[in-house]
Structures are given as structure tokens and as C-alpha cells.
Amino acid sequence: MAPVQTAHHRILLKLSGEALMGDDAYGINHATIQRIVGEIAEVTRLGVELAVVIGGGNIFRGVAGGSVGMDRATADYMGMLATVMNALALADTMNKAGLTARVMSAIAIEQVVEPYVRPKALQYLEEGKVVVFAAGTGNPFFTTDTAAALRGAEIGADVVLKATKVDGVYTADPKKDPTATRYHRISFDEAMARNLGIMDATAFALCRDQKLPIKVFSIFKAGALRRVVLGEDEGTLVHV
Template sequence: MAAYKRVLLKLSGEALMGDDAFGINRKTIERMVSEIKEISDMGVEIAIVIGGGNIFRGMTGGAAGMDRATADYMGMMATIMNALALQDAMKQAGMDARVQSALRIDQVVEPYIRPRALRQLEEGKIVIFAAGTGNPFFTTDTAAALRGVEIGAEVVLKATKVDGVYTADPKKDPTATRYSTVSFDEAISKDLKVMDATAFALCRDQNMPIRVFSIVKEGALKRIIEGSDEGTLVQCKPI
């Protein structure tokens, strides 16, 4: 039985690279889609916000010295490319996925319209939110927090390559331990950097819990939906 009815899954663009230096690794995206399909088949309504770092990483040399707003708009378009790739992989897996973009590209994707997104979720479709918030200077973490609140998600699932939030960087400190749960206030006081400050403040103010987990760890997403102690839960009051 699913512990959540509606979730917002935040996927980093880097998670789509697999072992590649940049771009999209097809096997990686197909594996992610199969795990998302598992929880969709359990009746969970799923919205996804996806980053664009994997695409933009291949352009970093050309972006050096560029105006920040221009670079951010380029990053938003990279998220649209990722969203289309994810939608295509989902359709090939027999899933009904829709892309809604905060930037208007009507020939390619639907514009973001909240009532439409809610209707599509209720119909069992996967809704992929692209182009962040549509504004420069805001990250896709902030977009995930914002869209999560707007659609009434029960939790923001932040998929990373690390299986939770640690007391220190586990790659540098072998004694680092994983938090099972942590409060927003403790995460701030210890500078745990769960999300960027704007996204984190929005989740805290709206009492939106965040679950940080590893998308690389097979079956982790399903275990979270089933209520297992996977990753790190960040919430207003620790359990």
C-alpha cells in the first residue's frame, strides 16, 4: 500500500548522465522510468521537475562570462530537452506523460497551467514540469518546491546520487553518518545544504516535507512510497 497519494519528484539533470560526462544516457533514463512506472502502477500521482545540468554542462566553456539571465534562460531550455527525452522514454514504456513548460513553446510542449496539471494528475498521467519557474535567478530546486506546493503534493522527493543527508561529505569523511530524519531548523543551523535557500525556505514555510534519496540505488523510490526508512526525511518537527 502506498504511503503517499501525490508526490513531486525532483530529478537533477546530472542523474540522467549515468557514467557519461554530459548528455543523456539511454540506459539510465530507461531504468529511472521503470522505477517511476512501478509507483505509478501503485496508484501514486506523480509530478516531476527536472534539471538541465547534464545538457548545459556541455556548453559551460561557451557560457563563461555570459550574462547570468541569458545563461539561466539557456538552462531552462536545457530542462525542456530533458523533459522531452523523459516523456519519450515514458511513452515507450507505455506510460501517459505530459510536459508543461513555464516558458511558452506551444509547438513543442504545453504551457504550465495549474488547473490542467491537477486534472492530468487526477487522470493518472505523469506531469513533467519544465523550464523551472520561468524566471532567471531561480533554481529547479525552487521550481520543485513551488510546483509541489501548487499541486498539493504530500512530499518533495529529491533524487540525488547520494542516499540521503549526511553529517559530512561521505566521499571525504568515512565517519560521516546519514540522518534518518532532521528538522528544517536543524538543517539550517548545521548548514546541511539540502536544497538552495529559497526552495528550502518555501518548503519550511509551507510545511512541505522533503525526502532526499539516491535515484542510483535500485528500488529506493518504491521503498519510499511503501513507507520505508530510505534516505533522509526533512520536516518541521522530527519524528
């Protein structure tokens, strides 16, 4: 059978920790993570090389009450550890689903996961493995959005896919304004001028400088990830 023609060969998928919660208050919902992995498996079968950056909000939410008044850097390091927990859970679910996943951490926890080394990450991707980047950039004060932009640029991704709860970027909050319409595509400059808040400023500026497009779509919409990879009209494309 001839390979499916995809719009992107190598992608960086940015998943929030909250995407793993399902309807739970915090933590990891088993059915939700299995569904997300099913969507990822479908895309890898198309021959696409896939890396993932995952947040830690779902884990950190469970301890956030105790972090009130805590030093910001300390709280950020706790958040990094939460992303490692999510990455391990995601990789384990992938491996059980027949994928081969590797977790690489920006902070050294070598008894648990291997450290992030760019040439090794590229080798894994070329071998068809899914690489899950954990611990953000390894630095406090930088979000996992910035980690996604940074890792996406480093691995030469064609696009950063920002998976959210909303199926794209709208002219207004669609929950509050029924007349809000979805942008099919929008330039970085226009998005900044309209203050749309697609990613944090550091991540957004890095993607713009590296001419790395961002696609915003809903991970909760069945088949959306596949449609994005195939280049169909799904979500919002942010471009130079």
C-alpha cells in the same frame, strides 16, 4: 488484488539533469533514463500520482564553456531550454514504456510543449498521467530546486522527493569521512542550523513555510524510489 498502501498519494520528484548522464560526460545516457523510467513506472502502478521537475545540467554542461562571461539571465534562460530538452526525452521514454506523460513548460514554446496551467496539471495527475514540469519557474535567478518546491506546493504534493547521488543527508561527507552517519529524519530548523545545504535557500524556505516535507534519497539505488513511496526507512526526511 487489494491496492498497496502507500505513505504518499501525490509526490513531486525532483530529478537533476546529471541523473540522466550515467557515466557520460554530458547528455542523456539511454540505459540510465530507461532505468529511471522503470522505477517511476513501478511507483505509478501503486496508484501514486507523480509529477517531475527536471534540471538541465547535463545538457547545459555541453555548452557551458561558451557561457563564460555571459549575462546571468541569458545563461539561465539557456538552462531553462535545457530542462525542456530533458523533459521531452523523459516523457518520450515514459510513453514508450507504457506510461502516459505530459510536459508542461513555464516558458511559452507551444509548438513543442504545452504551457504550465495549474488546473490542467491537476487534471492530468488525477487521470493518472505523469506530469513533467519544464523550464524551472520560468524566471532567471531561480533554480530547479525552487521550481520543485513551488510546483510541489501548487499541486498539493504530500512530499518533495529530491533524487541525488547520495542515499540521504549525512553528518559529514561520507566520501571523505567514513564515520559519517545518515540522518533518518531532521527538522528544517536543525538542517538550516547545521548548514547542510539540502536545497538552495529559496526552495528550502518555501518548503518549510508550506510545511512541505522533503525526502532526500539516491535515484541510483535500485528500488529506492518505491521504498520511499511505501514509507520505508530510505533516505532522509526533512520535516517541520
